[in-house]
Amino acid sequence: MHYISEILPSLLSGAGMTLQIFLWTLIGSLPLGLILSLGLISKIKPLQWLINFYVWLMRGTPLLLQLIFVFYGLPLIGIVFPRYEAALFAFILNYAAYFAEIFRGGLQSIDNGQYESARVLRLSYGQTIRKIVIPQVVKIVIPSVGNEVINLIKDSSLVYVIGIGDLLRAGNVATARDVTLVPLVLVAVLYLLLTAVTTFVLRRIEKRYSYWK
Amino acid sequence: MLEIKNITKSFGDRTIINKLSLTVKDGEILSIVGPSGAGKTTLLRCITGLEQVDSGDFLVDGQPFDPYTNRSNDSVIGVVFQNFELFPHLTVLQNITLAPTMVLKQSEAAAKAEANKLLARLNLGDHGDQYPYQLSGGQQQRVAIARALAMKPNVLCYDEPTSALDPNLRQEVEKLILSLKADGMTQIVVSHDLTFAENIADEMLHVEPNQSK
Numbered sequence: 334m335h336y337i338s339e340i341l342p343s344l345l346s347g348a349g350m351t352l353q354i355f356l357w358t359l360i361g362s363l364p365l366g367l368i369l370s371l372g373l374i375s376k377i378k379p380l381q382w383l384i385n386f387y388v389w390l391m392r393g394t395p396l397l398l399q400l401i402f403v404f405y406g407l408p409l410i411g412i413v414f415p416r417y418e419a420a421l422f423a424f425i426l427n428y429a430a431y432f433a434e435i436f437r438g439g440l441q442s443i444d445n446g447q448y449e450s451a452r453v454l455r456l457s458y459g460q461t462i463r464k465i466v467i468p469q470v471v472k473i474v475i476p477s478v479g480n481e482v483i484n485l486i487k488d489s490s491l492v493y494v495i496g497i498g499d500l501l502r503a504g505n506v507a508t509a510r511d512v513t514l515v516p517l518v519l520v521a522v523l524y525l526l527l528t529a530v531t532t533f534v535l536r537r538i539e540k541r542y543s544y545w546k
Numbered sequence: 547m548l549e550i551k552n553i554t555k556s557f558g559d560r561t562i563i564n565k566l567s568l569t570v571k572d573g574e575i576l577s578i579v580g581p582s583g584a585g586k587t588t589l590l591r592c593i594t595g596l597e598q599v600d601s602g603d604f605l606v607d608g609q610p611f612d613p614y615t616n617r618s619n620d621s622v623i624g625v626v627f628q629n630f631e632l633f634p635h636l637t638v639l640q641n642i643t644l645a646p647t648m649v650l651k652q653s654e655a656a657a658k659a660e661a662n663k664l665l666a667r668l669n670l671g672d673h674g675d676q677y678p679y680q681l682s683g684g685q686q687q688r689v690a691i692a693r694a695l696a697m698k699p700n701v702l703c704y705d706e707p708t709s710a711l712d713p714n715l716r717q718e719v720e721k722l723i724l725s726l727k728a729d730g731m732t733q734i735v736v737s738h739d740l741t742f743a744e745n746i747a748d749e750m751l752h753v754e755p756n757q758s759k
């Protein structure tokens with residue numbers, strides 16, 4: 334017990350870092366993913382083509398590689414990001430690609446009749462997207478977005494490789510120093526707590542959207 | 547008065563509508579009948595601006611207009627779709643007030659008062675706060691009619707208003723369309739139910755599949 338209370342502060346501060354990366358990545362990648370998905374369904378071919386390439390690149394290579402590329406690779410051609418910014422940059426770009434694909438699927442499942450009915454009511458494209466399309470897409474994509482969000486909590490541990498002091502690193506350091514399993518078990522418990530809370534929040538959001546079919 | 551002169555519409559090299567003309571006088575009902583594939587829906591989609599005609603003219607009260615590009619709120623053509631296309635995430639009241647508030651810039655209160663009048667008029671008084679999935683087919687259709695009427699259209703168009711409903715409701719629809727006529731509404735009704743079409747029509751237009759395709 335005494336040992337736990339001794340290492341807990343450092344683990345919690347690591348968990349704080351994990352949470353920060355988690356939240357900023359969501360704040361950055363959800364809107365970016367939405368914009369990209371509108372491009373994916375637009376009729377402008379070159380734009381579609383470009384975004385498809387981007388999505389393919391981001392989903393087709395490991396996030397770990399992308400992290401290493403941004404932090405260790407880009408400086409070789411003169412683009413230097415501090416650690417934390419490098420991590421956010423890579424995570425946001427990567428997750429935006431996944432979200433773009435999910436939103437594209439959601440957008441395409443909206444019946445064309447909904448657009449036509451908005452059109453004969455004289456709603457503009459922007460009004461149609463905001464008032465008709467997005468609320469329906471949100472409901473459709475919540476479960477898939479939720480999966481990615483849970484993944485992100487665990488993926489955030491990849492920042493370990495560029496030397497950021499997140500939850501995993503805090504546990505690993507303590508285990509190596511004190512030669513005991515306890516910190517790693519605690520790390521697992523903290524991750525489980527984070528995912529449990531997130532799952533709970535996601536359920537609540539899902540429920541909020543269950544008022545219509 | 548709505549006049550259509552010599553309109554032609556092709557999909558690729560198939561001409562669906564060939565030099566068709568028609569006139570609907572104010573307050574009258576035009577029934578468009580014809581076999582499946584004759585182009586009734588296509589004609590209605592041209593009139594309501596969902597398809598662009600290849601050639602021909604549209605006149606409302608003698609003024610030329612192009613339904614495909616027209617965005618003015620003065621020569622509105624309302625549509626009741628075959629499967630209604632209500633917005634599933636909005637209540638009945640919100641379905642009706644959305645366009646009047648966003649497009650006609652009516653105040654929330656004014657739009658709501660107007661919508662409630664329409665609901666009462668269409669025997670939907672108690673359903674304002676329900677969602678479309680909670681309504682029967684006939685009720686959904688009347689919401690679609692109310693939603694179209696709230697935009698104060700010059701002409702109201704229906705595509706197969708009896709097809710998605712229980713056959714017993716046919717007479718209800720007849721009565722409703724005739725009662726809107728009594729209020730002075732100009733209407734165009736597409737149907738392949740000949741008896742129904744004849745019962746309501748002031749004028750009939752028979753369309754046949756174009757031979758030259």
Ligand SMILES: Nc1ncnc2c1ncn2[C@@H]1O[C@H](COP(=O)(O)OP(=O)(O)OP(=O)(O)O)[C@@H](O)[C@H]1O
Pocket residue numbers: 557562580581582583584585586587588589738
């Ligand atoms: N977007 C389109 N692209 C190509 N062909 C089309 C398109 N829409 C309709 N058509 C063709 O135009 C013809 C007329 O179709 P339309 O839907 O207008 O017939 P309809 O008279 O409404 O038939 P129904 O009574 O079955 O509803 C059909 O042969 C159809 O294949």
Ligand SMILES: [Mg+2]
Pocket residue numbers: 586587588
């Ligand atoms: Mg049809």
